[in-house]
Amino acid sequence: MPELQYANTETYQKLAQQLRIDSIRSTTEAGSGHPTSSMSAADLIAVLSAKFLKYDFNNSQAPNNDRLIFSKGHAAPLLYSMYKAAGAITDAELLTLRKLGSRLEGHPVPQVLPWVEVATGSLGQGLPDGVGIAIAGKYIDKIPYKVWTLLGDSEMAEGSVWEALECASYYKLDNLIAILDMNRLGQRGQTELGWNSPAYAARAKSFGWQVAEINGHDYAQIEKAFEQAMSNTGSPFFIVAKTEKGHGFSKIANKDGWHGKPLDKELAAEAIKELGGNNNVTVQISKPESMSALVKKPPGKFVCPQYTTPYSTREAYGDALKALGAVYDELIVVDAEVSNSTYADKFAKAYVDRFFEMFIAEQCMIGVATGLSTRGKKVFASTFAAFLSRAYDFIRMGAISRAHLKLCGSHAGVSIGQDGPSQMALEDLSMMRSIYNSTVLYPADPTCTVKLVKTMAELPNIVYMRTTREKLPLLYKAEDEFPVGGSKTLKSSNKDKATVIAAGITVHEALKAYDELSKAGIAIRIIDAYSVKPLDNETVHKAAAETGILVVVEDHWPEGGLGDAVLSSFACLGDTSCSTTKTSKPTSIPKVIKLAVTKMVGSGTPQELMDEAGISAKHIVKAVKSIN
Numbered sequence: 001m002p003e004l005q006y007a008n009t010e011t012y013q014k015l016a017q018q019l020r021i022d023s024i025r026s027t028t029e030a031g032s033g034h035p036t037s038s039m040s041a042a043d044l045i046a047v048l049s050a051k052f053l054k055y056d057f058n059n060s061q062a063p064n065n066d067r068l069i070f071s072k073g074h075a076a077p078l079l080y081s082m083y084k085a086a087g088a089i090t091d092a093e094l095l096t097l098r099k100l101g102s103r104l105e106g107h108p109v110p111q112v113l114p115w116v117e118v119a120t121g122s123l124g125q126g127l128p129d130g131v132g133i134a135i136a137g138k139y140i141d142k143i144p145y146k147v148w149t150l151l152g153d154s155e156m157a158e159g160s161v162w163e164a165l166e167c168a169s170y171y172k173l174d175n176l177i178a179i180l181d182m183n184r185l186g187q188r189g190q191t192e193l194g195w196n197s198p199a200y201a202a203r204a205k206s207f208g209w210q211v212a213e214i215n216g217h218d219y220a221q222i223e224k225a226f227e228q229a230m231s232n233t234g235s236p237f238f239i240v241a242k243t244e245k246g247h248g249f250s251k252i253a254n255k256d257g258w259h260g261k262p263l264d265k266e267l268a269a270e271a272i273k274e275l276g277g278n279n280n281v282t283v284q285i286s287k288p289e290s291m292s293a294l295v296k297k298p299p300g301k302f303v304c305p306q307y308t309t310p311y312s313t314r315e316a317y318g319d320a321l322k323a324l325g326a327v328y329d330e331l332i333v334v335d336a337e338v339s340n341s342t343y344a345d346k347f348a349k350a351y352v353d354r355f356f357e358m359f360i361a362e363q364c365m366i367g368v369a370t371g372l373s374t375r376g377k378k379v380f381a382s383t384f385a386a387f388l389s390r391a392y393d394f395i396r397m398g399a400i401s402r403a404h405l406k407l408c409g410s411h412a413g414v415s416i417g418q419d420g421p422s423q424m425a426l427e428d429l430s431m432m433r434s435i436y437n438s439t440v441l442y443p444a445d446p447t448c449t450v451k452l453v454k455t456m457a458e459l460p461n462i463v464y465m466r467t468t469r470e471k472l473p474l475l476y477k478a479e480d481e482f483p484v485g486g487s488k489t490l491k492s493s494n495k496d497k498a499t500v501i502a503a504g505i506t507v508h509e510a511l512k513a514y515d516e517l518s519k520a521g522i523a524i525r526i527i528d529a530y531s532v533k534p535l536d537n538e539t540v541h542k543a544a545a546e547t548g549i550l551v552v553v554e555d556h557w558p559e560g561g562l563g564d565a566v567l568s569s570f571a572c573l574g575d576t577s578c579s580t581t582k583t584s585k586p587t588s589i590p591k592v593i594k595l596a597v598t599k600m601v602g603s604g605t606p607q608e609l610m611d612e613a614g615i616s617a618k619h620i621v622k623a624v625k626s627i628n
Contacts, residue, residue, distance in 0.1 A: 012219045015085060016046035018281040020248045021272050022081035022094060027262035030098040033106065036246035036258045038078035040183035040216070041150060044241055045082055046283075047222045048148060048179075052230065054288040057088040060114040064143050064288040067117050067133050071126020072152030072181060073107035074260070079116075080104050085283045088115060110374070111402045117374050119400040122393055124158025127151060127178060128364045129401075131168050132371020134176040134236075135356060140332065141294060141375065146230070147176045153193070154186040156200065160394075162207070163364035168236040169208030171356075176236040177229045178209075181216065183245040187259045197240045204238040216241030248275050294376070300327045302454055306478050307446045313504070314410040314467040316446035318343025320453035321380060325351045328457060332372050334358050336365050336383035342410045342467075344382045362387050366394035366405070373403045378457050385409025385425030385466060392431055399436040399462050406456045407432075410467045413555030414601050414609040415505045417469070425466075426597055430560020432464040433533045439463040439484060440533040442562075444507035445475040448530055451482045459484065468505050470606055475507070475528070487536035489543075491526040498624050499525040499543040499550050503532060503562050506553045509610065512617035517624055524624055532562055537569040544570075544590035551623050553595040553615050563594035593623050 019042040020035075027033030054066045070079050077097060083089045089104075096102035103112050107121030118129040130149040137143050155161060168176050184195050193199050201211045210232050214221040222241070229237040245259075246252035249271040252263075263271055272278055303326070305319040324331055325347055337359045339345035348355035358365035362383055369381040388395070388409050398405050412425040432440045439459055443449040449467065456463045475490065482488075490507070491514050502510040507528045514526055525543055529535060544550055552563040570589050597613040610616040 009219050011050055012043065012046045014279070014281050015050055015283055016042040017248065017275045018085060018279060019046060019078055019081045021275050021278050022084060023077035024263055024268050024271050025278070026077050026080065026094050026097040028265060028268040029095045031262060032098055033077055033262055034074040034260050035077060035262055036252060037072065037152070037183070038075045038081070039247050039249070040243040040245045041075060041078055041181040042247070043217050043219065044150070044179055044181065044222060044243075045078055047219060047226060049082055049086065049285050050283050051223065052226045053148065054145070054286050056287040057086055057115060057285065061293070062288060062291065063141065063294050064145050064291045066145050066288070067130070067147045069117050069120065069126045069130050069147070069149045070108055071120055071149055072123070072155060073120030073126070075150070075152070076104070076106065076108050079108055083115065085281060086285045087282060091280065109400060118370055118403075119397050122397050123152065123155035124160040125367055125394060125397055127161055127164040128367025128394070129371040130176055131164050131173065131364065132368035133374060134168065134173040135171060135368065136372050136375035136377060137175050138173060139171070139353070140377065143291070145175065145288070149176070149178050151178055151180045153180060153182045153184065153191045156180070157192055160363040160367065163361040164367065165204060165207040165209065167358060167361065167364050167368065172234055173236045174233050177239065178236065179239045180241060181243050182240055183243040184254070185245045185256055185259065189256055195242055197242055200240045204240070209236050209238040211238045211240065213240045214242070216243035217247060250274065297329050302327050304454070304478065305446070305450050307474055310471040310473050311446040312468060312471045313443050313446060313449040314341070314469060315343045316449035317382070317408055317410070317453055317465065317467050318346035320450040321347040322350050323450070324454060324457055325354065328378055330376060331378045331380070331457065332356070333380045333382070334365050334369055335381070336360055336362050336387065338383055341384070342382040342408060344380070362391040363394050366391040366398060369405050370394070370398045370401055370403045373405060378404070378406070380406040380408065382408040382410065384423060385412040385428040386423055389425075389427060389431060395435060395462060399438065403462070404460050405462050407462065407464045408467060409464065411469050412466045413468075413505065414597055414613045415468065415470055415555050415606040417606040417609060418603045420603045421600055426557045427560075428464075428466060429532060429554070429556050429562060430564070432462070433560060433565065435462050437461040438533060440466075441484070441530060442466045442503040442532050443530050444504050444528050445472055447474065447476040447478060447480060448482050451480070452530065455482070455484060466504060470505060472505065472508060482530060484531050485534040485536060486531055487539050488528040488530065489525065489539065490528055491524065493523050495523040496525040496547045497522055497549070498627060499527060499547045500620060500624070501527045501529050501540065501550060501552045501562065501566055502554065503529045504555060506555055506615055509615065509617045510553060510620055513620035513624070516617065516621050522624060529562060532565050535565045535569050540566060540569050549591045549593070549627055551593045551595065551620060553620055555610070555615055556596055558594050558596035558598060561596060563592070563596055567592055591627070593627070595619055595623060
């Protein structure tokens with residue numbers, strides 16, 4: 001098995017041809033995949049891996065490893081073929097591509113494969129993720145690694161790519177190198193710009209990037225561009241590489257209709273022969289200089305903010321961030337130009353070097369947060385809850401990346417008042433509950449908020465907190481604790497005729513309703529379900545058994561929010577054991593009344609809008625009286 005050690009044209013060609021052959025072999029064996037999209041970039045990856053990439057495959061967490069991101073994740077066969085050439089995987093494993101149980105999934109996924117930085121395949125995300133990794137290297141850890149990101153030309157139509165180009169330029173990320181595999185053909189035909197390299201170059205230059213235009217199959221040009229990128233300072237570097245889809249096999253090269261189609265065995269054998277035959281070429285990828293692992297300082301003491309007067313949960317979120325800044329040196333906060341409303345600016349003013357402004361670019365913000373999290377940072381990202389909806393795909397992909405993200409959405413629900421429906425998040429609980437392994441929190445007072453923000457810093461996966469614009473009365477004492485998966489029963493007696501379950505601002509409406517119903521001699525139980533996911537099933541089931549009727553009130557559409565979380569607690573997932581709940585299956589299903597926002601309200605005061613939406617105290621009173 002010949003090993004390539006020296007960078008020259010013959011070396012590059014042998015390796016590139018082997019990468020093409022292995023991309024064909026693995027996809028033909030799988031019966032699916034993207035060989036042609038892999039073949040177009042093979043020369044670029046051959047030169048990169050043979051001469052420029054610094055990576056220790058035996059220590060994927062080496063702090064000064066270069067980072068390689070295939071934003072065009074459908075070219076995974078090329079990435080895996082490079083892993084094989086580097087000796088990281090065997091040929092036998094390469095041929096398990098796309099098979100159940102294989103590490104080599106259809107698109108790259110981290111943790112499954114330790115050398116993959118982030119999950120890709122939803123186009124337009126690799127570069128924003130790379131921006132986060134580059135920020136970590138340049139500004140936080142101050143380690144001189146390079147972040148190499150391979151982009152497809154089809155994904156250049158994604159707005160998130162241009163958000164990332166803008167952000168990378170703003171932060172002068174000269175450790176970030178984007179390589180555009182401009183192979184002209186997308187899934188259904190020619191891309192928007194085809195082979196118009198000057199157009200791509202002009203756009204990248206206008207965003208402040210240094211640019212090189214090259215023939216992506218000319219090794220001398222590739223090598224020169226990479227050398228320029230390596231020595232470039234003061235700005236990120238963009239390489240526009242004109243390539244040919246399916247390059248190397250004449251029957252499919254630059255032919256439309258071959259996207260995402262493997263070659264049958266007969267055609268694959270013909271292609272392998274034309275490419276020079278399977279030689280199992282390997283390459284010795286250079287390791288970075290030896291460097292000690294980054295040492296985290298032990299956590300400091302959390303000085304919990306305390307409150308004596310009404311206070312908004314959004315501002316308490318900012319107080320908690322500032323307090324946490326003294327606890328964790330690795331805590332980073334990003335915001336989308338609304339930090340004076342989310343109150344993330346409290347952290348920004350105290351820890352200038354650990355706050356990064358993403359401006360009005362929510363997709364890029366979540367991508368950057370995901371990238372930062374891969375470097376071991378505790379990342380909080382905040383904006384208006386409604387605007388996280390445009391970044392939902394990034395959040396979804398963050399979960400696939402197994403990223404640990406702490407997200408905060410402020411200004412939720414009709415209770416924001418006069419701004420009107422464009423600013424009212426009424427979908428966010430549903431959105432965040434559906435994320436894999438997510439945690440969803442919705443505090444009703446500042447004390448609960450700061451305790452939960454502290455907890456968020458230690459939780460894995462995607463954690464979402466919904467905060468409220470309005471100042472809210474205090475409910476809890478400084479010594480109260482709020483475990484995830486718990487709740488607080490604020491009012492209870494053995495005479496309760498119904499249980500009202502609420503979260504956030506509707507907890508206060510429920511307490512108003514309690515006072516009015518008490519005057520009428522009607523006792524009700526009040527539960528603050530501050531943990532929406534996981535829900536406190538035990539308390540909910542106990543209340544259902546004892547009162548028989550549950551009234552769920554929420555500042556959210558009726559689909560997917562707190563009401564559906566309560567209903568789901570009475571369902572079995574996958575079997576009849578109800579093992580996902582803390583208690584056994586209830587002997588009977590209670591009557592559940594959902595009070596939620598069911599109409600598109602306009603502008604008005606918070607109280608007027610909650611009244612109009614049917615979620616205020618008077619509607620809770622009406623609902624309870626209707627069943628008694």
